Each structure stands twice: as structure tokens, then as C-alpha cells.
Amino acid sequence: MIYVINNSNDPFFNHAAEEYLIDNFDEEVFMLWINKPSILIGRNQNTVSEINLDYVEENGIIVVRRLSGGGTVYNDLGNMNFTFITSRDTTKPQVKNKFEKFALPVVKALRSLDVNAEFTGRNDIAIDGKKISGNAQYFSKDKLLHHGTLLYDCDMSKLSLALKSRPIKFVDKSIKSTGARVTNISHHMKKKMSLSEFRNYLQEYIIKTYDIKTIYEFNKKDLYEINKIAKNRFATWEWNYGRSPNYKYKNSVKYPSGVIEYHLEVENGKIENISIYGDFFGEKNIQDLEKILIGVRHSAKDIEITLHKIDIEDYIYGILIKEFIDGLMNIESNMGGE
Numbered sequence: 001m002i003y004v005i006n007n008s009n010d011p012f013f014n015h016a017a018e019e020y021l022i023d024n025f026d027e028e029v030f031m032l033w034i035n036k037p038s039i040l041i042g043r044n045q046n047t048v049s050e051i052n053l054d055y056v057e058e059n060g061i062i063v064v065r066r067l068s069g070g071g072t073v074y075n076d077l078g079n080m081n082f083t084f085i086t087s088r089d090t091t092k093p094q095v096k097n098k099f100e101k102f103a104l105p106v107v108k109a110l111r112s113l114d115v116n117a118e119f120t121g122r123n124d125i126a127i128d129g130k131k132i133s134g135n136a137q138y139f140s141k142d143k144l145l146h147h148g149t150l151l152y153d154c155d156m157s158k159l160s161l162a163l164k165s166r167p168i169k170f171v172d173k174s175i176k177s178t179g180a181r182v183t184n185i186s187h188h189m190k191k192k193m194s195l196s197e198f199r200n201y202l203q204e205y206i207i208k209t210y211d212i213k214t215i216y217e218f219n220k221k222d223l224y225e226i227n228k229i230a231k232n233r234f235a236t237w238e239w240n241y242g243r244s245p246n247y248k249y250k251n252s253v254k255y256p257s258g259v260i261e262y263h264l265e266v267e268n269g270k271i272e273n274i275s276i277y278g279d280f281f282g283e284k285n286i287q288d289l290e291k292i293l294i295g296v297r298h299s300a301k302d303i304e305i306t307l308h309k310i311d312i313e314d315y316i317y318g319i320l321i322k323e324f325i326d327g328l329m330n331i332e333s334n335m336g337g338e
Contacts, residue, residue, distance in 0.1 A: 039064070253327040
């Protein structure tokens with residue numbers, strides 16, 4: 001096993017680095033990395049139903065879909081992630097690839113700091129019953145990638161706000177995140193450490209545990225290839241939103257101009273069917289507005305570009321484009337929700 005140095009805080013780069021390593025390195029890998037404020041969506045999740053979209057956009061929080069399944073997690077500069085890439089054991093299907101195998105070294109490192117950590121449930125690490133780490137896995141041919149989060153000194157208020165969605169408006173078959181009591185590791189440390197000091201400690205503990213001899217740093221070729229993967233996959237709307245499972249969305253909002261009910265069917269991230277109902281008034285047929293929106297990405301930016309080509313008050317008197325988009329995008333309106 002080698003230890004790969006990764007000091008990037010770019011979520012797109014960091015997830016691309018995982019893909020690059022699993023596809024191009026024969027050696028087993030251990031890596032630590034830290035993301036700037038971001039939301040990591042599980043591979044099989046519906047992005048827009050997992051996040052507080054208006055808060056995420058207003059605060060410049062990056063959204064990126066992982067290679068692995070599992071639920072949504074929030075990252076910031078007080079959160080650390082770890083990755084193991086190993087050969088997949090095929091002699092006993094799944095037995096040696098379970099989550100606990102890779103979580104235990106982290107648990108033991110925490111216990112060596114007198115932190116009462118334990119592996120719990122299917123894929124979590126907890127302290128006194130409160131979650132501090134979620135783990136997920138991804139398989140590629142004969143390789144296994146296991147990665148996990150570590151809440152060390154995360155801004156819990158932002159975590160809560162960023163992941164506060166209104167999923168009742170979505171009907172789909174995606175994997176839903178479940179709420180859990182969470183805590184920061186730093187609150188349970190008897191000896192106070194900065195995140196940097198904790199990272200160094202965990203790094204050395206794992207290196208010693210696995211008797212790692214080689215420390216690897218990305219060269220120019222590596223960086224070029226990783227950045228190409230980041231640009232072509234992890235930073236794209238198609239991957240982060242368009243790859244969401246097909247879903248139906250409904251919402252009802254009371255505006256000064258009247259009540260509007262939105263009913264959408266979204267496939268591959270684009271509006272395939274839409275019906276707009278309500279007691280509003282308008283000069284033109286609302287079905288013409290519906291036709292204009294079919295084929296448009298279920299994205300506030302794309303919908304806004306489309307609506308600026310028309311006068312929306314021709315269809316709904318007294319409504320602003322922003323208000324209309326808020327209703328289409330699971331965003332709380334100043335006029336109040338359903």
C-alpha cells in the first residue's frame with residue numbers, strides 16, 4: 001500500500017483523483033483529503049430532492065455526485081475524508097470487502113486518542129451514539145474503493161441548513177438520506193488538536209498500521225489527467241444533476257396573483273412533462289408556457305434563460321420570474337409555501 005499526498009480542497013479534483021487512482025494504479029492506496037464547503041451526493045440519489053437548493057446556491061456550496069452509493073453528506077474545511085483502494089477479494093464474495101474492515105483502523109486511531117469511537121450499523125462510525133463518519137464503497141473490475149467522512153470541526157449549522165430539503169414534493173425511486181444525530185470529533189478530544197494536527201496523527205497511524213513504505217505525490221501527468229476527469233465528469237451538470245433518477249415533482253404556492261400548482265415529470269434532469277394549474281389570470285394559454293418549458297433542464301439557471309425570452313405576465317398576471325422559478329425548484333418563496 002502507498003500513501004498518496006493530496007492537499008487539494010477542490011471537491012471536483014478530489015473525486016476525480018479517486019477515479020484516476022482506482023483506474024491507473026496497481027498499488028493499494030491510502031489517501032486523506034479535505035473539501036471546501038460542498039455536498040457529496042450518493043451515486044443513486046436525486047440531487048434536487050436532497051439539498052436546500054436556494055441555500056446552496058446563495059452560499060456558493062459545491063454539489064458533486066460521488067462514484068459510490070449511499071447518502072448525502074456535507075463537507076467543509078472542518079471535515080476530513082479518507083480513501084482506501086484495494087484489490088477486491090473474490091474468494092469469499094463480499095466477506096472481506098465489508099465496511100467494517102476499512103473503518104476499524106480509523107476507529108482504533110480515535111481510541112488511541114481516548115475517544116470512545118465504535119463502528120455501528122451498516123457503515124457508520126459513532127461516538128457515544130452520535131455519528132461522526134459515514135462510509136461508502138465503489139467497485140471497479142477487480143478493485144474496491146472505500147471512502148468515508150470524518151466530522152472533526154464541521155460547521156453543524158451550515159450542515160443542517162444545506163441538507164434541509166422538502167422531499168415530500170418529489171416522487172421517485174432514488175436512495176434517500178436518513179437523518180442522524182451527529183457530533184464533531186474535536187468535542188470529544190481530551191487533548192485538543194487542530195484539524196491539521198489530527199490529520200497528521202491519523203496519517204501516521206494508518207501508515208504504521210499498514211506498514212506503508214511509499215509516499216506518493218501527484219506528478220504533472222497525474223495532475224493533467226485528474227483535472228481532465230474533473231472537468232469532463234465531476235464538474236458537469238449532466239453528472240451532478242442530469243444523472244439523477246427520473247422523478248416527479250409537485251408543489252403548490254400561494255402568490256398575490258393566485259395559487260399555482262406545479263406538476264413536473266423529469267427525465268435525465270430535463271422537464272419531460274409539465275402541468276400548471278391554479279386560480280391565476282393570464283391573457284395567453286398556460287399550455288403554451290408549458291410547451292416552452294418541455295426539454296429544459298430542471299435547473300433555475302436554465303429555466304430563467306428560457307423565461308427571459310417571453311413575458312411571463314402574458315400567462316400569469318402579477319408574477320415575477322423569480323417567484324415562478326422558486327415554485328418550480330423546491331425553493332421557499334417569500335409569499336409562503338403550501
